Amino acid sequence: MKKILLIDDEQDFGVLMKSFFAPKNYEVYHALTLSDGMRILDEVKPDYIFLDNNLPDGLGWGKTEYILVNHPTAQLNLISAYQVPKTSASSFRILEKPLVMEELNKIIVE
Template sequence: MNKKKIVIIDDEEDLCHLMKTYLVELNYDVFLANTLGTGLTLMKEVSPDIVFIDNNLPDGLGWEKMDYLLQAYPECKINLISAYKYLPPELTGRTSVKILEKPLSLSTLKNYL
């Protein structure tokens, strides 16, 4: 049985490593990127089952890539990370897109897998 693959795109490196440690213990393959460009390239290479993507990244806004991600990875669960809870109207009703509000709690991370 193949492990599910997760890509985390967030410029907070400590958060990425904490999430990775937790998710690896749950038997996921986890890949990290700290910029939007690196993350999108990584997604092409990995073709993840689940992605966690921050909005404010050093090289752009992660949420602006939602249309692309939804089209390129229709089976992927997309989790938007932000310091404030806001779902853009164009994403309302999309069951494959969820919002995680920072600060994150590892105990609630299971709800987004």
């Protein structure tokens, strides 16, 4: 079973992601803070990571380099509702909130 880690302080967004991916046979983990997210990341080693930038305990995107170096097989997806640069690379994507479910289907490769 593939694993998804969502690091986002919006509880409702976590419920939405779980309800979207659970029927597709994905195990979804949700961290509400950056520190919890980084702990879960190293414990679970997810296949897909959705990382919000603006978190209560720091800027999520500041952990991008750590994630890319230490979890190179995970697909990193950076998300934010504010000032999203229109760029992506093969090792990560940048997504703007609100996310569109069809866009999530394109990201997750079964």
